[in-house]
Amino acid sequence: MHTLVVGDGFxxxxxxxxxxxxxxxxxxxxxxxxxxxxxKNAQHERQQVMExxxxxxxxxxxxxxxxxxxxxxxxxxxxxxxxxLLAAAGDALRLVAVARTGLENVDLAAANAxxxxxxxxxxxxxAAVAELQIGLMLAEARNIARADASVRSGGxxxxxxxxxxxxxxxxxxxxxxxxxxAQFARRLAGFGCRLLAxxxxxxxxxxxxxxxxxxxxxxxxxxxxxxxxxxxxxxPETDRFIGAAQFALMKPHGYFINVARSRVVDTAAxxxxxxxxxxxxxxxxxxxxxxxxxxxxxxxxxxxTLTTHFGGDTEETNLTSARLVADSVAExxxxxxxxxxxNAEALGWV
Numbered sequence: 001m002h003t004l005v006v007g008d009g010f011x012x013x014x015x016x017x018x019x020x021x022x023x024x025x026x027x028x029x030x031x032x033x034x035x036x037x038x039x040k041n042a043q044h045e046r047q048q049v050m051e052x053x054x055x056x057x058x059x060x061x062x063x064x065x066x067x068x069x070x071x072x073x074x075x076x077x078x079x080x081x082x083x084x085l086l087a088a089a090g091d092a093l094r095l096v097a098v099a100r101t102g103l104e105n106v107d108l109a110a111a112n113a114x115x116x117x118x119x120x121x122x123x124x125x126x127a128a129v130a131e132l133q134i135g136l137m138l139a140e141a142r143n144i145a146r147a148d149a150s151v152r153s154g155g156x157x158x159x160x161x162x163x164x165x166x167x168x169x170x171x172x173x174x175x176x177x178x179x180x181x182a183q184f185a186r187r188l189a190g191f192g193c194r195l196l197a198x199x200x201x202x203x204x205x206x207x208x209x210x211x212x213x214x215x216x217x218x219x220x221x222x223x224x225x226x227x228x229x230x231x232x233x234x235x236p237e238t239d240r241f242i243g244a245a246q247f248a249l250m251k252p253h254g255y256f257i258n259v260a261r262s263r264v265v266d267t268a269a270x271x272x273x274x275x276x277x278x279x280x281x282x283x284x285x286x287x288x289x290x291x292x293x294x295x296x297x298x299x300x301x302x303x304x305t306l307t308t309h310f311g312g313d314t315e316e317t318n319l320t321s322a323r324l325v326a327d328s329v330a331e332x333x334x335x336x337x338x339x340x341x342x343n344a345e346a347l348g349w350v
Contacts, residue, residue, distance in 0.1 A: 001333050002092065004071035005033045006064060006079040009040035011099055011318045016075050019319075019326035024333060034067040036079050041291065044309065047078045048290050051104040055082035064088075073097065073332065075325050081106040086114055095119065095338065097328040099321035101233075103342065117332070117341040117349075121324035123179035125312025130184035132311045133229050133259050136283025137172075139305045140255050141165050141227075146302070161303040162280035163253035165226065167191045173225030175242065176232030176260070177202045177212065184229070185210040196221055199232075218242070222249040227257060234261035244269035250279045259311040262286040274301055285311045 003020065007013030013033035020031055036043055046058045058080050065088040068074060072092050074081065077099040086093065086107065096106060096118045103120055111118050139145050143160040150157035168191045174181050177197040185195055195212040198221045204214045215221060218241070222228055228250065232238050243266035250256070256279060258265060267288055273279050281303040290309055292298055298306065331338045337349040344350045 001028065001073060001329075002071050003029065003031045003073040003075065003329060004068055005031060006036055006067075006074070006076045007033060008036040008043050008078050009038075010043070010313060011077045011321055015319055015322035016099075016325060019322040020075075020329060023323075023326040023330045028333070032067065032071075034063050037061050037063060043078050044290065046080070047105060050080060051102070055080040055105050055107050056084075058082075060084040060088075068093070073329050075099070075329065076105070077321070078105060081111070083107055083110045086110050086116065095329065095332050097121075097325045097338075099124065099325050108343065112343050112346050115347060117338055117347055118343055119328040119338045119341045121321060121328070122340075124321040124324055125314075125317040126179040126183045127187075128314040128317045129180045129259050129311040130187055132285060132307070133180075133184055133257055133283075134167075134187060136257050136259070136285070136305055136307070137167055137227050137229075137255065140257075140281040140283045140303075141167060145305050161277065162255070165253055165280075167193065167227070169193065170226040171196065171224055172227045172229065173197070173215075173221035174199075174212070175218065175221055175228065175230045175264075177207055178231065178233075180231045180260075181212070182206075182210055184231070185212055196224060218246060219249055222246040222254075225254060226251060227255045230256075230258040230260045230264060232260055232264050234263050238264045240264070240266045242266065242270075244272070247273040247279060252278065253280050255280050256282040257284075258282070259285040262288045271297065271301075274303055277303070281305070283307075285309055 005013045005016040017031055049057050060080055064085055068085055068089045070092050071089055073095040075097045081096055093116050096116055098120050101120050101122055106118050108118060146160055147157060171194040174197040177199040196215050197207050197212045198215050198218050207214045242264060247269055274282055283305045285307045286309055328338050
């Protein structure tokens with residue numbers, strides 16, 4: 001089974017190849033590898049374009065168009081799988097395995113038309129994202145990044161914005177509860193927090209199993225919590241669904257953490273709440289425009305900890321992603337289908 005692996009600056013080709021060999025044996029193949037051109041910053045910028053405009057909005061690298069010919073399975077992370085790449089693959093291509101949950105870099109309509117299965121992986125970076133959420137909670141409440149910046153610039157700062165509160169015993173509200181929520185709740189257990197979650201699609205039993213209380217409205221999360229963490233996926237339903245009304249409900253000492261997607265938040269309303277000190281602070285890993293422009297007003301706020309959209313970028317996540325992709329390829333090699341494909345029904349597999 002001819003398999004093409006496309007490595008990038010986040011997940012190199014090596015982990016995929018190793019996982020395929022471990023899962024399918026040394027004789028599986030042929031397995032070929034090609035690298036997505038550009039560094040991590042350039043690849044991330046292209047992915048940001050695809051997240052809003054789709055895979056056909058960026059050029060398909062010539063290296064991929066050449067390498068994909070004849071491949072039956074294609075394993076990618078951030079590589080664009082648009083009409084050009086699918087056409088270059090020809091009729092041999094049957095499976096696109098994507099090492100992430102979001103499929104913004106894949107033209108699903110074109111894949112369906114060609115009878116190509118598209119399989120994401122779920123939960124690959126849940127633990128890493130959960131840990132960054134805790135890191136941002138600590139950084140904001142205890143002013144870790146601001147103190148570090150002061151010392152490095154020759155100062156010894158003691159006065160900070162916001163509320164210097166401890167996480168222990170506080171109420172933490174989650175907007176959305178899935179695999180990240182489960183990992184987050186498990187890791188936060190030692191702090192003795194009261195955990196709330198708003199997710200109309202998550203069974204109450206799943207929340208209760210992690211010591212989380214389900215609430216019936218989004219507003220209740222914002223009104224009741226000392227820390228609000230966003231774990232919701234971006235969909236038409238959740239587009240900008242957190243706004244000025246929710247921030248007005250937050251406690252003055254409350255902190256807002258977003259390691260999910262920027263577009264679930266009315267970012268202008270969040271900026272206004274922070275600039276007016278109506279809430280204590282925020283920890284943000286995601287932005288409407290990435291990387292942030294040099295003159296972005298977000299860079300001037302003193303009550304925000306900013307990171308570079310790297311919530312899932314850990315060694316463990318990379319290895320897990322490659323293993324899950326290999327599992328999909330193995331299922332197809334064994335059965336001729338992958339039940340987790342997002343278009344399994346259209347392909348007549350379920």
